[in-house]
Amino acid sequence: MGDAKTEWGISTKLIMCFLRHLSEKSAEETLESALLHKEKIIAVGLDSSENGHPPGKFFHVFNRVREEGFFVVAHAGEEGPAEYVWEAIDLLEAERIDHGVSSVDDPDLMEELREREIPLTVCPLSNLKLRVVEDLKNVPVRSFLEKGILVTLNSDDPSYFGGYINDNYLQTAEALQLSRNDIYTLAKNSFLASFITEKERNFFLEKLLNFENSFV
Structure with a gap:
């Protein structure tokens, strides 16, 4: 991480995740170990x-997570139901939802995500590979955009799922016939959803806007 910053100007922070098929006690032990690398x-x-x-299984340990000052995210609504997204945002107080595609099944949840500006990090090629959807046309990115939800495109695990971020943008844009403005909005959303400082956010949003305007 240090070399990437020095040599390439790439800043990195880690998101440490609990494995939900293990116990909450296991998560508590993992958190204790991770605190040694808190910075x-x-x-x-x-x-x-x-x-x-369900996310509620880890209610107590995420109270500790927030006390330690970490942002909270959660995989929810990928293979699980929309109810898991509700649990993640209400019980765990998740500030960002990974995947979240089943949110489209619950109009009230869609409105809640929009009102609270909770981002969804959708991973189209991953969803296709894992058979969450049978066709990229069924990934609800357009529905999220039309509802004003802060949706982003992501690669998940590229080596497993067959595509880096550019592949996800290109194939999703082709499958859903996304407009140039749709693609710009998705890119903009990625910075709005990122856990970076306001100064960094404004810097990147300005660069993105300048890039977009260069094609006008």
């Missing part, structure tokens, strides 16, 4: 197989 960690999340492991 490198920006957020704590929840991942691994959703079904049968």
Whole structure:
């Protein structure tokens, strides 16, 4: 991480995640170990197989996570139901939802995400590979955009799911026939959803806008 910053100007912070198929006690032990490296960690999340492991299972340990000053994220609504997204934002107080595609099944949840400006980090090629959807046309990115939800495109694990971020943008844009403004909005949302300082956010948003305007 230090070399990337020095040599390439790439800043990095880690999101440490609990494995939800393990116990809350295991998560508590993981958190204790992670605190030794607290300066490198920006957020704590929840991942691994959703079904049968609702976010509420980790209610107490995420209270501690927030007390330690970390941002909270959670995988929810990928293979699990929209109810898991509700639990993540209400019980864990997640500030960002990873995946969240099943949110489209619950109009009230869609409105809640919009009103509270809770981002969704959607991973289209991952969803396709894991058969969350049968076709990229079924990834609800357009629905999220139309509802004013802060949706972003992401690569998840590129080596496993067959595509880096550019591949996700290109293939999703083609499948959903996204406009140039849609693509700009998705890129802009990624900075709005990022856990960076306001100064950094404004810097990158200005660079993005200048890049977009160069094509006008």
